[in-house]
Amino acid sequence: MQLSRRLDTLAKAVSPGHRIADIGTDHGFVPIVLVESGKCPGAIAADVHEGPLQRAKDHIKEVGLSDRIATKQTDGLDGIDPDDVDTVLIAGMGGSLMERILSDHPEFFAAGKEFVLSPQSEWFKIRKLLRRMSYRIIQEWFLFEDGKYYVVMKAGPIPDHDQISPVSSQERQDLEDLFGPYLLQVKDETLRSYMLLQRDKKKEILARLEREGVAWEKSAGLAQELRMVEKALAILSPKGEDKMRYCMECGTKLKERLLEKEGMVPYCEKCKTFRFPVFSTAVSMEVLNPARDKVLLIKQYGKDKYILVAGYVSKGENAEDTVVREVMEEVGLRVTGLHFEKSEYFAPSNTLMLNFSCVVESEDLSHIARDEIDYCRWFSFEEAKTYIAPGSLASRFLNRFLEKQEAIGESL
Numbered sequence: 001m002q003l004s005r006r007l008d009t010l011a012k013a014v015s016p017g018h019r020i021a022d023i024g025t026d027h028g029f030v031p032i033v034l035v036e037s038g039k040c041p042g043a044i045a046a047d048v049h050e051g052p053l054q055r056a057k058d059h060i061k062e063v064g065l066s067d068r069i070a071t072k073q074t075d076g077l078d079g080i081d082p083d084d085v086d087t088v089l090i091a092g093m094g095g096s097l098m099e100r101i102l103s104d105h106p107e108f109f110a111a112g113k114e115f116v117l118s119p120q121s122e123w124f125k126i127r128k129l130l131r132r133m134s135y136r137i138i139q140e141w142f143l144f145e146d147g148k149y150y151v152v153m154k155a156g157p158i159p160d161h162d163q164i165s166p167v168s169s170q171e172r173q174d175l176e177d178l179f180g181p182y183l184l185q186v187k188d189e190t191l192r193s194y195m196l197l198q199r200d201k202k203k204e205i206l207a208r209l210e211r212e213g214v215a216w217e218k219s220a221g222l223a224q225e226l227r228m229v230e231k232a233l234a235i236l237s238p239k240g241e242d243k244m245r246y247c248m249e250c251g252t253k254l255k256e257r258l259l260e261k262e263g264m265v266p267y268c269e270k271c272k273t274f275r276f277p278v279f280s281t282a283v284s285m286e287v288l289n290p291a292r293d294k295v296l297l298i299k300q301y302g303k304d305k306y307i308l309v310a311g312y313v314s315k316g317e318n319a320e321d322t323v324v325r326e327v328m329e330e331v332g333l334r335v336t337g338l339h340f341e342k343s344e345y346f347a348p349s350n351t352l353m354l355n356f357s358c359v360v361e362s363e364d365l366s367h368i369a370r371d372e373i374d375y376c377r378w379f380s381f382e383e384a385k386t387y388i389a390p391g392s393l394a395s396r397f398l399n400r401f402l403e404k405q406e407a408i409g410e411s412l
């Protein structure tokens with residue numbers, strides 16, 4: 001059975017040898033995979049609705065696991081004995097409902113059961129509840145699939161020797177509830193993508209409210225959310241060499257010196273010059289067909305993932321000219337129109353990426369540069385969302401571009 005990445009992650013999160021209770025089981029896929037693979041000796045598949053439970057029953061029967069997977073029509077954990085379960089798995093419902101289900105049955109926490117939880121909204125409610133119950137998030141996954149972000153938390157009781165852990169500041173605790181202590185600690189790259197989108201959206205809304213002259217009290221909540229997102233982004237930022245240490249002309253060790261309005265800037269005492277950070281500039285493009293309903297994605301350098309056409313800006317060149325040149329060099333097509341979309345600094349390659357959308361003269365891909373591109377093809381916008389390398393800078397640009405297209409489409 002082929003599971004989606006999210007269901008696969010749920011199954012992966014469950015500890016081996018555990019008997020699971022899958023609450024809101026829907027099709028019963030997760031318990032089937034876990035029991036069929038031998039990872040779990042048995043399971044309870046529960047659902048409050050008759051229809052989904054019947055579907056689960058049919059599937060379980062089809063694969064001949066009716067003796068090891070029991071089905072139960074019940075609301076949440078009602079009527080389930082903690083002694084029959086090692087891991088409680090709940091996915092595919094909102095955070096509030098999940099919080100209610102878990103709060104109704106503290107006996108599962110008291111008994112130290114494992115939880116694997118994937119709330120669809122209000123993630124912070126679940127993280128707060130876990131903390132109240134003296135539980136900790138052992139591991140957490142942040143996924144992007146079919147145009148949506150998902151979180152999966154694996155939680156267990158805090159071991160006794162960790163009970164007197166140093167209390168983190170209120171602010172850090174709030175950040176951890178909102179964005180996940182584990183994800184922040186490991187600087188999760190998908191979470192960072194999500195947060196960058198959140199930051200842009202909130203900024204755009206705030207700017208609009210300001211333009212419309214809406215009283216600041218009304219946007220104060222949103223401004224506070226934006227501050228939290230920016231604080232989390234500061235934690236999630238990969239550590240980059242953002243300041244130069246040696247002079248690029250003479251190699252002398254640089255010293256920091258105060259420059260008016262700029263703050264402390266590296267200074268070369270030999271050249272008597274301030275040395276500002278040096279970085280590369282590149283462009284990436286949503287290349288659109290003449291009808292503007294398909295986008296071109298490519299595979300490059302032997303890597304099995306789809307990205308956008310991109311290239312470095314040469315010294316002395318306009319970024320607009322780079323777009324035209326790179327599209328011609330890489331896919332052999334003439335650009336008939338282009339539009340600047342968004343920029344983002346990419347720390348791993350110390351590059352400022354400028355993203356453009358551009359339209360080309362035809363869909364003909366017979367002139368692609370075989371030495372530069374392994375494979376490329378046209379995708380519908382919906383397809384492109386699922387094929388673009390998840391969590392990548394290219395996916396952030398593409399998703400933002402497609403969201404904008406959808407917003408334009410709706411307003412027409």
Ligand SMILES: [Zn+2]
Nearest residue numbers: 247250268271
């Ligand atoms: Zn120097």
